[in-house]
Amino acid sequence: MNTIAESLSVALAMVMHLDPRVTAIVALSLGVSLTSTLCSAAIGLPLGAAVAIGRFPGRDALIVALNSAMGLPPVVVGLVVYLLLSRAGPLGPLGILFTPQAMVIAQTVLIVPLVAALTRQIVDDAWVEYREQLQSLESSWLQSTLTLLWDTRWSLLTVLLAAFGRAASEVGAVIIVGGNIDGVTRVMTTAIALETSKGDLPLALGLGIVLITLVLALNVGAHVTRHWARARLG
Amino acid sequence: MGDAECGGLPIAASRVDVVRGETQVLSAVDVSIECGVRTFILGENGSGKSTLLRVLHGLVAPTRGSITWGGSGLRPPRQAMVFQRPVLLRRSAAANIRHALKLAGVRGANSDRCIENALERVGLASLANRAARVLSGGEQQRLALARAWALVPEVLFLDEPTASLDPPSARAVEAIIRDIHALGTTIVMTTHHLPQAKRLADSVVLLHAGRIAEHTPAAQFFNEPRSAYGRAFLEGERL
Numbered sequence: 001m002n003t004i005a006e007s008l009s010v011a012l013a014m015v016m017h018l019d020p021r022v023t024a025i026v027a028l029s030l031g032v033s034l035t036s037t038l039c040s041a042a043i044g045l046p047l048g049a050a051v052a053i054g055r056f057p058g059r060d061a062l063i064v065a066l067n068s069a070m071g072l073p074p075v076v077v078g079l080v081v082y083l084l085l086s087r088a089g090p091l092g093p094l095g096i097l098f099t100p101q102a103m104v105i106a107q108t109v110l111i112v113p114l115v116a117a118l119t120r121q122i123v124d125d126a127w128v129e130y131r132e133q134l135q136s137l138e139s140s141w142l143q144s145t146l147t148l149l150w151d152t153r154w155s156l157l158t159v160l161l162a163a164f165g166r167a168a169s170e171v172g173a174v175i176i177v178g179g180n181i182d183g184v185t186r187v188m189t190t191a192i193a194l195e196t197s198k199g200d201l202p203l204a205l206g207l208g209i210v211l212i213t214l215v216l217a218l219n220v221g222a223h224v225t226r227h228w229a230r231a232r233l234g
Numbered sequence: 235m236g237d238a239e240c241g242g243l244p245i246a247a248s249r250v251d252v253v254r255g256e257t258q259v260l261s262a263v264d265v266s267i268e269c270g271v272r273t274f275i276l277g278e279n280g281s282g283k284s285t286l287l288r289v290l291h292g293l294v295a296p297t298r299g300s301i302t303w304g305g306s307g308l309r310p311p312r313q314a315m316v317f318q319r320p321v322l323l324r325r326s327a328a329a330n331i332r333h334a335l336k337l338a339g340v341r342g343a344n345s346d347r348c349i350e351n352a353l354e355r356v357g358l359a360s361l362a363n364r365a366a367r368v369l370s371g372g373e374q375q376r377l378a379l380a381r382a383w384a385l386v387p388e389v390l391f392l393d394e395p396t397a398s399l400d401p402p403s404a405r406a407v408e409a410i411i412r413d414i415h416a417l418g419t420t421i422v423m424t425t426h427h428l429p430q431a432k433r434l435a436d437s438v439v440l441l442h443a444g445r446i447a448e449h450t451p452a453a454q455f456f457n458e459p460r461s462a463y464g465r466a467f468l469e470g471e472r473l
Binding site: 129130132133135136137138139143147151229232233234 | 288291293311313314315317321323324325333334337338365366367368
């Protein structure tokens with residue numbers, strides 16, 4: 001019990017005093033997860049909107065595939081990306097295995113289905129409501145897509161926050177493709193796993209506090225944003 | 235009435251059938267909407283009024299038969315529609331009109347002037363920057379009319395625009411419809427409200443079970459309907 005209390009006390013001190021080890025790991029984590037969230041937004045938002053508005057053969061199958069892919073096991077994604085980026089893999093010549101870029105790719109693969117599937121659902125609901133009005137205004141497919149994405153932006157922001165949360169708290173994929181190299185690819189989740197196994201509980205706890213605070217702040221932010229938007233824009 | 239522009243008129247439906255699943259919504263409908271006329275489509279619930287309105291606007295394609303606008307099979311651009319429940323974007327009142335104008339290719343100072351005029355005409359100038367979806371039901375419907383008006387349509391389609399409004403709001407909407415018509419826009423409207431049709435209509439299309447029971451001048455329809463169904467309908471009876 002004392003060990004836990006002491007570790008927690010040291011962890012809090014590390015966080016409060018912005019311990020360089022903690023800040024370096026947090027900075028890399030944020031950089032990788034933010035980048036992968038932006039990449040997933042660039043792919044998932046238009047993909048989800050296109051599936052919502054478009055009517056094409058195989059649409060239902062694609063929706064089921066996207067929904068199913070939301071539950072992709074991170075270690076499997078990590079393994080696939082590892083095989084693609086390994087020296088013998090098709091993307092081996094890029095030479096980015098065990099770099100933050102590889103971690104961004106793995107996280108992006110992991111959260112694109114989440115962004116696309118939830119965007120599809122949100123835009124689909126809006127399309128049911130707006131379809132006739134937009135068709136009456138002779139809005140093209142592209143114009144309708146952009147209109148719906150803009151009009152559902154606050155709900156989509158929540159989706160992106162959820163995607164960022166999943167990316168930031170994921171460990172399986174990034175440890176496989178990043179290698180958990182100190183100062184290079186060590187992020188919060190992989191560092192927590194490693195430090196716990198080494199018995200360095202204060203650092204693991206300190207990073208855990210930051211991670212939980214971050215996820216909590218994201219959820220509070222999403223909640224406040226949604227309520228603010230509903231009150232202001234109806 | 236002002237000078238009507240009628241490039242996309244008459245709208246002629248010829249032997250139009252609309253079938254949805256197992257249901258025959260419209261059967262062999264022949265109707266022509268003439269330039270500058272206020273045509274009201276009346277009928278019981280489920281008689282096909284809203285579907286016919288959408289066919290005439292080009293939102294619903296006939297299962298069989300044909301529809302032409304000014305002799306062309308292509309829907310002309312200068313049409314607008316106002317729905318029973320106004321569909322407004324999550325933006326300000328002014329931004330809703332700006333969006334419609336942008337889709338119609340009107341931008342910049344022209345757009346600003348159109349927005350200002352349209353909001354002024356429907357009495358919403360002071361609410362230009364208010365979020366559209368927090369306006370009252372009556373204000374939302376007036377905004378939908380302002381959006382349609384800003385497009386200067388040749389034809390304005392209205393699907394029961396006062397159905398969910400209180401009497402003062404409904405009268406305000408009626409006044410706006412009169413003003414839009416006075417500037418030369420052809421009106422095609424569905425309603426359940428017979429006194430309203432009597433006040434506003436020039437011509438009445440009465441639907442019964444997806445078929446046209448009669449298409450007569452409004453004055454004649456309300457004084458001496460041609461069909462037995464028309465007489466029963468006015469007396470509130472079912473046939």
